[in-house]
Amino acid sequence: MSALKRRLDRSLTAQAVLAFLLVLAITALFSRPDEHPVSWVLRSALYTGIGVAFAAVQRRRISRATGTDPRRFADLNRKIRDREVPSDPEERAIMRRLVAEHLRRMERGGKWLPYWLGLMTLIAVGVLVLGAATGSLSLPVFSAVLLIGIAWWILWTRRRSMARCRHMQSALREQDERVP
Structure with a gap:
């Protein structure tokens, strides 16, 4: 696996x-x-x-x-997920830029997150109302639960990713303070 x-x-x-x-x-x-x-x-x-x-x-x-290639980018992302701080100073510098880029993108996307989640909630409620109006509730309830599940998954994934990036940012800062 x-x-x-x-x-x-x-x-x-x-x-x-x-x-x-x-x-x-x-x-x-x-x-x-x-x-x-x-x-x-x-x-x-x-x-x-x-x-x-x-x-x-x-x-x-x-x-x-x-400043890296896509294959190394994937390895650095894996290290962020596993919370491994690179020992090589050049790799730490690349990791620092990658973490800053991830945080910048997530914070920028966070401005629009309430609107997207509101739209998904509005669609879920609309599907339920249309289902109730037509008399068939099984597919609308499934769709609404699926949309709400996706919204919660988005929030959970974003929170977890931001926590990982912030942890790596502080670990890199500590590592740089230790190394003269």
């Missing part, structure tokens, strides 16, 4: 294959019964291509801002 996680963490191709399979399954699940399966594959390839292009641009942008 650890090797699979490492492969998914480092390889954009592995992420693309996994995303394609997940999108294909979701597309097949929510498609009309009379649709041809080739349309599922084409739509899934389109959605996956858009997602992978977005991820590649983000990864390249952050790698350029921190």
Whole structure:
């Protein structure tokens, strides 16, 4: 399992294959019964291509801002998750820039977070109201619970990521104070 996680963490191709399979399954699940399966594959390839292009641009942008390549970027992100402070001064400098970039992006995205969560809550309530108006509540309740679950997961992940970055920032500061 650890090797699979490492492969998914480092390889954009592995992420693309996994995303394609997940999108294909979701597309097949929510498609009309009379649709041809080739349309599922084409739509899934389109959605996956858009997602992978977005991820590649983000990864390249952050790698350029921190002064490292994407493979090393993935290793440094793993070290942030595992709370490992690099011993090499050059790697610590790159890690410091990476942590600062992550915190800057999360704080900037935090300004819009209440609006996104409010929109998701509004959609969940709207789905429930439409379900109650039509008399069928099973799918609307499932959709509303799913949306609320996603909103809570976003908040939990953001809080955890910020705590990890702040911990690494203070650990790097302590390490730099110790080393003359």
